[in-house]
Amino acid sequence: MVIAEKIRHAAVQVCRGIGPRYKNSGRWESLTERKLATELASCLLGSRVRFESAYGAANCLDQRGLLSLKWLRMPDADHEAAMEQALGDKTDVNFKSCGTYPFRHQRSRQLRACLKSIENEFGSIVEMLSGAVSDFSLRKTMAETLVGFGPKQASLFLRNIGFSENLAVLDTHVLKYMTHQGMMEEGSGMPRTLKEYEYAELAFSEHAGQHGFSVAEFDLAVWVVVRVAGQEKMI
Numbered sequence: 376m377v378i379a380e381k382i383r384h385a386a387v388q389v390c391r392g393i394g395p396r397y398k399n400s401g402r403w404e405s406l407t408e409r410k411l412a413t414e415l416a417s418c419l420l421g422s423r424v425r426f427e428s429a430y431g432a433a434n435c436l437d438q439r440g441l442l443s444l445k446w447l448r449m450p451d452a453d454h455e456a457a458m459e460q461a462l463g464d465k466t467d468v469n470f471k472s473c474g475t476y477p478f479r480h481q482r483s484r485q486l487r488a489c490l491k492s493i494e495n496e497f498g499s500i501v502e503m504l505s506g507a508v509s510d511f512s513l514r515k516t517m518a519e520t521l522v523g524f525g526p527k528q529a530s531l532f533l534r535n536i537g538f539s540e541n542l543a544v545l546d547t548h549v550l551k552y553m554t555h556q557g558m559m560e561e562g563s564g565m566p567r568t569l570k571e572y573e574y575a576e577l578a579f580s581e582h583a584g585q586h587g588f589s590v591a592e593f594d595l596a597v598w599v600v601v602r603v604a605g606q607e608k609m610i
Contacts, residue, residue, distance in 0.1 A: 381556075412490070421528070428474070462479040503517075513533065541580075542576070578593060579591035
């Protein structure tokens with residue numbers, strides 16, 4: 376069995392295992408504004424860093440109250456400086472296994488701007504979600520409105536909170552899988568526009584459907600399999 380077939384077979388098996396648990400996961404309606412803000416921060420902070428680093432950084436900011444309305448009422452410079460300092464705190468338990476967050480200055484500015492945009496444009500994250508016409512239209516709005524968010528980050532957020540099962544999170548792991556399966560040309564790289572993203576997403580959606588899974592389920596399974604395969608230097 377060639378490597379592409381092995382990876383696809385492994386993804387299908389993982390998907391069968393996580394499917395029931397995924398379907399029973401909490402929906403966004405049951406999540407608090409605080410939890411939604413932490414998930415939003417994790418998705419923004421996840422660009423160009425490992426999952427563990429982004430997750431730890433988001434939890435660090437949440438536990439210090441830096442994602443709250445109280446801090447949004449503070450001057451931009453004060454809020455950004457507080458986040459930057461927190462993300463560089465080597466003593467914080469959230470960084471024990473992954474080290475402090477690398478892009479502290481840039482992401483602190485982006486996260487502050489993102490949260491302020493949500494407040495100004497929608498009032499809150501809950502209101503942003505409640506007023507959405509569809510998952511695809513909300514992703515487009517987020518990618519166009521929120522600093523630090525593109526279609527990948529928006530898709531990740533909406534999938535993780537249970538808002539949508541129709542959006543693909545086309546990160547480097549999924550794109551590598553698509554290349555191995557012949558759905559993308561070698562060296563294509565990350566889609567640069569929403570139109571390119573949706574074109575690649577359609578191909579992945581059809582592929583997932585051929586195996587009987589939703590985009591969200593299969594996307595997550597592929598991420599797990601390709602990540603492990605990369606660590607094992609299989610691909």
